[in-house]
Amino acid sequence: MNKTLTSLNTSFLILLFLSLIFSMFSIPNLNIDEKQSIKVNFYELIPQDDILFDSSAPDTLIKKETKKISEINEKINTDETSIISKFKINKLDIKNEISKIKLSKEREDILRVSAIIQERISSIWIKPNSLSESLTAKVLINLAPSGEILNFSLIKPSSNTSFNESILTTMNKMTFFEEVLFLERKLFEKNFRNFNLVFKSSGEIE
Amino acid sequence: MIRFSSLLFFLVSNSIFSILEIEILKGSDNLSKVAFVPFGLESGIEENYGSEISKNIENNMLLFGEFENLAVNEMLSYPSSENDFYYRDWKVLGVDYSLIGKVNSVNALGNLNISYSLFNINRRIKILEGEIVGSEDNIEGISKIISNRIYEEITGLRGIFDTKLAYVINSDAETYQMCISDIDGKNEQILFTSKAPIMSPDWSPDRKKIAYVSFENGLAEIFIQDLQSGERDSIQALGMTNSAPVWSPDGKSLALVVSFSGNPDIFLYSINNKRLIRLTNHYGIDTEPSWSPDSKKIIFTSDRSGSPQLYEINTKSKRKKRLTKDGNYNARGRYFPDGKSIFFVHGNDGNFQIATKKLSSRYIETLTSTSLDESPTISPNGNIIIYATKDGLNGYLGGITLDGKSRFSLPVKNGSVREPAWSPLLN
Numbered sequence: 001m002n003k004t005l006t007s008l009n010t011s012f013l014i015l016l017f018l019s020l021i022f023s024m025f026s027i028p029n030l031n032i033d034e035k036q037s038i039k040v041n042f043y044e045l046i047p048q049d050d051i052l053f054d055s056s057a058p059d060t061l062i063k064k065e066t067k068k069i070s071e072i073n074e075k076i077n078t079d080e081t082s083i084i085s086k087f088k089i090n091k092l093d094i095k096n097e098i099s100k101i102k103l104s105k106e107r108e109d110i111l112r113v114s115a116i117i118q119e120r121i122s123s124i125w126i127k128p129n130s131l132s133e134s135l136t137a138k139v140l141i142n143l144a145p146s147g148e149i150l151n152f153s154l155i156k157p158s159s160n161t162s163f164n165e166s167i168l169t170t171m172n173k174m175t176f177f178e179e180v181l182f183l184e185r186k187l188f189e190k191n192f193r194n195f196n197l198v199f200k201s202s203g204e205i206e
Numbered sequence: 207m208i209r210f211s212s213l214l215f216f217l218v219s220n221s222i223f224s225i226l227e228i229e230i231l232k233g234s235d236n237l238s239k240v241a242f243v244p245f246g247l248e249s250g251i252e253e254n255y256g257s258e259i260s261k262n263i264e265n266n267m268l269l270f271g272e273f274e275n276l277a278v279n280e281m282l283s284y285p286s287s288e289n290d291f292y293y294r295d296w297k298v299l300g301v302d303y304s305l306i307g308k309v310n311s312v313n314a315l316g317n318l319n320i321s322y323s324l325f326n327i328n329r330r331i332k333i334l335e336g337e338i339v340g341s342e343d344n345i346e347g348i349s350k351i352i353s354n355r356i357y358e359e360i361t362g363l364r365g366i367f368d369t370k371l372a373y374v375i376n377s378d379a380e381t382y383q384m385c386i387s388d389i390d391g392k393n394e395q396i397l398f399t400s401k402a403p404i405m406s407p408d409w410s411p412d413r414k415k416i417a418y419v420s421f422e423n424g425l426a427e428i429f430i431q432d433l434q435s436g437e438r439d440s441i442q443a444l445g446m447t448n449s450a451p452v453w454s455p456d457g458k459s460l461a462l463v464v465s466f467s468g469n470p471d472i473f474l475y476s477i478n479n480k481r482l483i484r485l486t487n488h489y490g491i492d493t494e495p496s497w498s499p500d501s502k503k504i505i506f507t508s509d510r511s512g513s514p515q516l517y518e519i520n521t522k523s524k525r526k527k528r529l530t531k532d533g534n535y536n537a538r539g540r541y542f543p544d545g546k547s548i549f550f551v552h553g554n555d556g557n558f559q560i561a562t563k564k565l566s567s568r569y570i571e572t573l574t575s576t577s578l579d580e581s582p583t584i585s586p587n588g589n590i591i592i593y594a595t596k597d598g599l600n601g602y603l604g605g606i607t608l609d610g611k612s613r614f615s616l617p618v619k620n621g622s623v624r625e626p627a628w629s630p631l632l633n
Contacts, residue, residue: 114226117228118230122231122232122233123234123236125230126236126237126238127233127609128362129607129609138227162360162363165362168329169326170328172328195225195228196225198227198228199230
């Protein structure tokens with residue numbers, strides 16, 4: 001019994017580990033440049049106009065009339081069914097499309113605000129000279145919905161003190177990211193309440 | 207319990223890893239603004255050493271165009287101690303750093319006691335505090351020491367304001383002068399004057415000697431001159447001509463070019479036992495050697511492939527490697543102080559410009575925009591390159607910081623200036 005539990009536990013942990021790996025690969029890591037654009041693809045509806053009836057019945061008048069009536073009825077029914085079926089598909093598609101558009105809109109908003117933040121930081125960050133090594137430092141920002149920077153901390157400093165100092169000096173110059181004011185509250189809470197700025201130096205002579 | 211902790215860790219990790227990340231790759235082109243507040247004076251001190259020191263420091267810090275200053279008449283206050291210092295007075299003027307100081311006393315021997323502090327205005331913290339004692343006859347020297355400390359604190363790089371520059375002045379068609387001066391052009395000394403060309407000066411690592419080539423006896427000859435005594439010694443190498451001497455980082459030998467029967471090759475010359483060791487042996491022209499910072503390799507120019515290109519040779523194994531392939535003119539290579547990159551003269555369509563290349567990369571990056579650049583030399587902190595260039599017939603020294611933010615020219619001399627060589631730092 002114990003063995004079974006242990007193996008179950010191990011499997012669970014492996015599952016969690018895999019989920020962690022998966023989640024790591026799905027980190028939104030935005031590196032925005034001017035060329036990036038948002039593409040929205042609308043679902044192409046397939047026309048369903050084919051109406052089915054029995055063509056093998058004899059061609060008498062009554063039959064013809066009956067057939068006509070039945071044809072009309074059938075056509076109406078078929079049309080209705082077709083419309084309903086079409087409507088059903090459309091409803092589903094529209095729902096999908098709305099959610100897609102919403103997602104695209106959200107993505108667009110995140111990209112737009114991120115690009116503005118990126119630009120504002122870049123315009124005041126005085127990078128130390130002559131860094132021959134590749135450096136990365138990460139700052140965690142805590143924002144109020146008003147855009148005010150409530151707190152920031154260098155959660156992952158680089159190995160270079162001047163590089164770290166330049167980042168702290170830059171962050172001290174910033175007080176507001178008012179761009180987030182125009183975001184939906186839910187979107188703000190999910191993406192900009194806490195976010196990271198990753199400062200990088202390529203180590204190339206610039 | 208351990209498993210529960212692991213589970214918690216994974217869950218927390220999941221939530222942490224999903225945070226939005228924005229990458230900042232580009233920095234601003236703006237310069238840090240520094241306020242050099244005139245140093246205060248203790249009551250009873252008559253000479254205005256305070257203003258002189260702060261002005262000297264300001265001039266030093268602005269020399270290479272790496273900083274912006276706040277004019278004294280724009281300052282809202284003139285604090286000389288921390289008690290009188292208010293961050294808001296500087297924040298409102300857009301100042302990034304503020305330097306204050308005070309001359310506290312002058313003793314009977316004429317020694318000044320000076321204290322100083324540097325503040326980071328944006329972070330609202332004091333980042334440097336120091337005290338220095340020096341002679342009132344050496345205000346310039348004191349200012350350079352303070353400038354070095356400030357520079358190092360702000361940039362993280364060694365200060366270079368007490369380094370020197372060697373260069374050749376060609377004042378008229380028949381006069382060549384081997385000179386040295388402070389890096390700001392002050393205190394120029396003429397070491398040697400000749401009617402024949404002088405070239406390729408290079409500093410010994412202890413900054414006590416300079417090696418250079420002189421044609422005074424009709425052919426290229428290497429001299430080592432002692433800066434203290436002024437004595438000159440010729441290296442009596444065996445070849446017809448000897449040129450392009452460069453000191454090894456340990457100061458025990460010179461890499462140089464010796465030409466036997468008209469074919470120049472790279473040799474090592476031991477200063478103590480005066481022995482020559484051949485490094486290259488090729489029918490092409492091998493010239494302009496320079497040591498790697500770890501003394502293990504030498505970069506040189508060779509036309510063995512048909513056009514001047516840069517090669518590297520291991521001084522022990524003598525294994526060679528071609529370093530440049532782009533373009534048909536890459537010469538006068540030098541290593542950066544970290545040994546990871548090189549800089550050199552890159553020729554393209556008749557333009558000769560200073561370029562750099564990371565040894566791990568194949569790409570060349572052109573630094574300068576003038577067209578007749580030659581003889582680049584790098585500051586010992588690896589941040590600035592000075593090179594000789596021309597404006598019409600006049601040669602002058604231009605400079606560039608490696609981030610490309612600042613381009614400058616050094617004070618004009620009386621004549622064409624060529625062949626600059628930046629001195630090493632004194633440890």
